[in-house]
Amino acid sequence: MGVDWYACSKCNDAYCDAGDYVSCECGESWCSDECAEEDKFQNEEDGFTPIGSEWSQDTSCKYCRKEDFDSETLLEFLLKELKMSRKELIKQYKESE
Ligand SMILES: [Zn+2]
Ligand SMILES: [Zn+2]
Numbered sequence: 679m680g681v682d683w684y685a686c687s688k689c690n691d692a693y694c695d696a697g698d699y700v701s702c703e704c705g706e707s708w709c710s711d712e713c714a715e716e717d718k719f720q721n722e723e724d725g726f727t728p729i730g731s732e733w734s735q736d737t738s739c740k741y742c743r744k745e746d747f748d749s750e751t752l753l754e755f756l757l758k759e760l761k762m763s764r765k766e767l768i769k770q771y772k773e774s775e
Contacts, residue, residue: 687741687748688713703735704728704742718745 681694686709693699693709700714701707708714718740725734728742740746757764 686710686713687739688717702737702739702742704739706739706741714739717741718743 681696683692683694684699684707685692686699687706688708691709691713699707699709700711700719702714702719706717706719708717708719720738722734722736722738725736726738726743727734728738729744735742741748757767
């Protein structure tokens, strides 16, 4: 038996599932109450049903409430909007240095 390690959705710190951590039913999880709070984690008394989902959750956070998205998702969207490839973006970034 081993412990599993996860990365905090907020600060990216690694924590193991044997210790104290907070997780939302959507799959996001945090190393501490403070991190969870910063991502607007909350308990839902009446249940929260994410868009496109058929079941309600007992908890919600800014990710499943669609108030925020992870940077990778936003980056992908931005690149598509700009019709730019990741390579081109890297090139521009280097040139701006
Ligand atoms: Zn954290
Ligand atoms: Zn959530």
